[in-house]
Amino acid sequence: MTPTSDAPPLESKQPSVATLAPVSLPRQVVVCLAAWLVPGLGHGLLGRYGRAVLIGSSIYAMVGLGLLMRGHLYSPFDPDELLALRDVLSKVCMIGQMGIGLIQPLLRLLGVGAGFEFKAATYEYGTYFLVVAGLLNYLVMFDAFDIAKGRKA
Amino acid sequence: MHLLAMITFAALTSTVLAAITNEAETTRERCLYGLKTFGAFVGVGLAISWLFYFIP
Numbered sequence: 001m002t003p004t005s006d007a008p009p010l011e012s013k014q015p016s017v018a019t020l021a022p023v024s025l026p027r028q029v030v031v032c033l034a035a036w037l038v039p040g041l042g043h044g045l046l047g048r049y050g051r052a053v054l055i056g057s058s059i060y061a062m063v064g065l066g067l068l069m070r071g072h073l074y075s076p077f078d079p080d081e082l083l084a085l086r087d088v089l090s091k092v093c094m095i096g097q098m099g100i101g102l103i104q105p106l107l108r109l110l111g112v113g114a115g116f117e118f119k120a121a122t123y124e125y126g127t128y129f130l131v132v133a134g135l136l137n138y139l140v141m142f143d144a145f146d147i148a149k150g151r152k153a
Numbered sequence: 154m155h156l157l158a159m160i161t162f163a164a165l166t167s168t169v170l171a172a173i174t175n176e177a178e179t180t181r182e183r184c185l186y187g188l189k190t191f192g193a194f195v196g197v198g199l200a201i202s203w204l205f206y207f208i209p
Contacts (some may be wrong), residue, residue, distance in 0.1 A: 055169055
């Protein structure tokens with residue numbers, strides 16, 4: 001019996017077996033590292049090019065706008081910022097910003113975002129744009145891991 | 154400036170959330186999810202700002 005044309009496609013919600021096939025463990029590690037270091041690259045390595053471009057462009061746009069708004073980029077190299085027990089909230093911000101990946105230490109080495117420009121009206125916005133960009137990339141990394149494990153398409 | 158920053162933040166964040174959500178499979182569902190998330194960000198932001206407006 002042939003299906004009628006108005007019958008709902010049964011497989012529309014079911015991802016194919018190929019899309020849910022897990023990749024090998026070393027490749028899962030590479031995908032997660034790539035997703036962390038370069039936002040969007042993890043999805044790109046898994047063949048999700050559209051999502052990779054969307055994720056990468058959005059996160060880098062947030063980083064760029066955060067810096068244009070004169071936000072502060074915390075340094076993962078500065079022992080005072082990294083280890084001092086005072087100012088715990090700034091550690092939370094730093095951990096969030098570390099999610100951005102390679103671009104954070106690179107920009108700090110170039111001296112970008114190093115200053116605390118409290119007088120700028122957009123300083124707080126800029127700093128939290130940078131923090132949220134990193135936090136979003138942590139979520140992206142978990143999503144890439146789920147795809148690599150075969151848990152989602 | 155504040156509204157523009159909030160709308161930009163909402164747009165970029167909802168784009169990423171729509172790209173990684175588990176609640177949508179097709180592109181259309183992802184777009185709808187992104188629009189809903191964007192609306193929620195902006196709506197809740199405006200609601201909270203009006204709430205603070207009445208608090209002295």
